[in-house]
Amino acid sequence: MAETVKIHYEGKVVELPVILGSEGEKGIDIRELRKLTGYITFDPGLANSGSCKSNITFMDGERGILRYRGVPVEQLAEQSTFVETAYLLINGELPKREQLLNFSTLLTEQSLVHEDMQLFFQNYPPRSHPMQILSSMVSTLRSFYPDLKTSKEDEEINITLTRIISKVRTMAAMSYKISRGHKVVYPKPELCYCSNFLRMMFDNPVKPYFIDPDLVKALNVFWILHADHEQNCSTSAVRMVGSGRVTIYAAISAGIAALWGPLHGGANQAVIEMLEKIHAGGGKIKSFIDRAKDKNDPFRLMGFGHRVYKTYDPRARIMKKMCHKLLEKRSEKDPMLDIAMELEALALEDPYFVDHNLYPNVDFYSGIVLRTIGIPTNMFTVMFAIGRMPGWISQWKEDADDPNWRIYRPRQIYTGSRQRDYVPINQR
Ligand code: CMC
DSSP: OOOEEEEEETTEEEEEEEEEOTTSOEEEOOTTHHHHHSOOOOOGGGTTOOOOOOSSEEEETTTTEEEETTEEHHHHHHHOOHHHHHHHHHHSSOOOHHHHHHHHHHHHHTOOOOTTHHHHHHHSOTTOOHHHHHHHHHHHHHHHSOOOOOSOHHHHHHHHHHHHHHHHHHHHHHHHHHHTTOOOOOOOTTSOHHHHHHHHHHOBTTBOOOOOHHHHHHHHHHHHHTSOOSSOHHHHHHHHHHHTTOOHHHHHHHHHHHHTSTTTTTHHHHHHHHHHHHHHTTSOHHHHHHHHHOTTSOOOOTTBOOSSOSSOOHHHHHHHHHHHHHHHTSSSOOHHHHHHHHHHHHHHTSHHHHHTTOOBOHHHHHHHHHHHHTOOGGGHHHHHHHHHHHHHHHHHHHHHHOTTOOOOOOOOOOOSOOOOOOOOGGGO
């Protein structure tokens, strides 16, 4: 017999079905709860609420597991590329050779952005944050590329999805070049997604950029590790905004805005700024740990803690290994890596961090990888956003195709004033 859960209230009992996930997680299906009882649930931060059924990404926060479409992220980081992983996330299966070739060709075909878009980048005030620019520009893409009218709906969706993945990378590099007053570098069709990005960022007429295969591999791994993370803040924003049936451009733009926050994707920038502060202050790591533990101080150790992971974030483990590998090759050391490792070691033996299950998350070491590649600090979160594109797109698509789809519209427990009369201004 199907499992149910009984809720006792006001001397009555209601029985609700249990939903079982493919990895054995259980959820109480409360869809009929309000209709049957008049009650709603209360769950700030939605830490106990499943907002959807999804077959894209599986995480187990207790065991430190992350899989895309069933494939462990460790295997993808080791053996796959970002483009192949994007295909897997969007289409549900690893591509055959010909499918991968077609997908890569579509990405190449879509890699240019309309020349007029350069004017927007040129006219942003110079101190604008790259995340703000990216969010606006993705939304603006819709005006340049209104719906196609191909004969097949699938073809139209494929072109739109690849267009976003491809152009977002071109726009990020273009925005960087323009912000520095440099000539824009156009993508080259013979280069792969990651090599093209590095060249568009760093090549210039007087100093041609040498594409280092180790940096290309590092970038592939960085983007694979960021490609999806189930129902986090920005992905939920994409699904929520998308549920009003806006265009995918508007939904992704909302995701970028959500990701910008320092508690979410913005943490990768905040981590490096914290490490730099520690370095500049003479390396007083302990005082930062003490501040993070002090409940009267709003400071938190950036790159530590996670809503779901109560053990080491598997992405952080891979990222840490990559830091070492990249830095071994370089003659000069990055003092940030030593500070990060000492900070991690001190935190992991501190009872506060142990008791709260606080471990390094993906952002703790990712900034050091990005610095080694040469990415400026204020673009770190943009790098996260480019990597998350396939995840947002597949989650948006899953929501759009869901037969149980409903517009997101949570309830609330109202705690304000009861009804009272309007008082004219001269009587207040
Ligand atoms: N430093 C110090 N204390 C912390 C930290 C931290 N980084 N993170 C959580 N805590 C404490 C928090 O003060 C609370 O303590 P208490 O129960 O004694 O009041 C407890 O741990 C639980 O914290 P919470 O805020 O209820 O946990 P949450 O699940 O709502 O928040 C988080 C998760 C990631 C926002 C939080 O851990 C945090 O602010 N971390 C720092 C920012 C960061 O690194 N963000 C990147 C997350 S990973 C990338 C991504 O996917 O977005």
